[in-house]
Amino acid sequence: MLTGMLALMSAGLTAGAGPLPQDTRGLWPGAATVVRGEHSVVIGHRVPLADLRDLASRADRARRTVGRIWGPVRPVILFPATDAEAAALAGAGSTGGLAAMATADRVIVLPSGYARLSAAGRDVVITHELTHVATGATRGGRVPMWLSEGFADYVGYRDAGIGVREAAAELAAEVRAGTLPARLPGAADFAPGAPRLAQAYEEAWLACRYIAERFGEKALVRLYGSDVGSALGLSRAELTAAWRDHLRRELG
Ligand SMILES: [Zn+2]
Structure with a gap:
């Protein structure tokens, strides 16, 4: 209940990042927390609010870096409760050793790998995955x-x-x-x-x-x-x- 209220509050306070992507609205009913950065949206499942806020500011920084080098991208980041949840969201079989994954339009954090990273390492990983989103993670085949x-x-x-x-x-x-x-x-x-x-x-x-x-x-x-x-x-x-x-x- 508390997380649901926080989600409503943060969604109501800032609208800078626009509406939530359609298919993220039904995620973790009643248990999702939405945090909006300047231009980013982070949706967490049973993740402390401070960690989601920290991730949103990293996502905003990563967006600026990707924007300077490649072009515009809107960070939508999911922070699930477990690695298994992350793998299911990404449609991935094996996720061993990874800290995050990219799909065509979002970044999915793998909680255990992400927890092991330093602050600088987290920025590298989020920027890496956001680059995949920006360039089109699914351009597979054409790009070596x-x-x-x-x-x-x-x-x-x-x-x-x-x-x-x-x-x-x-x-x-x-x-x-x-x-x-x-x-x-x-x-x-x-x-x-x-x-x-x-x-x-x-x-x-x-x-x-x-x-x-x-x-x-x-x-x-x-x-x-x-x-x-x-x-x-x-x-x-x-x-x-x-x-x-x-x-x-x-x-x-
Ligand atoms: Zn990669």
């Missing part, structure tokens, strides 16, 4: 996975103030030990439970960071939906070789 995941991390880490060797710790350890990845990561490398999952994300992130450094951020943005080779004027082999050099320089 290293580009969609790498770009989401590029936006996520861009203003995070986290050093490269820290953010790419697992990959840095391999590079320092003398092992460089032979190729850009493919879809199987990003499967939940893949043995080098952390490294796959780090490889993808640094590929995008390298492209932005060499060709400019706008060129990286233009890569979406275009042929990577012709957009950059590099063959796949040339891009791979340049990226491996970049990893050696940045992490070695």
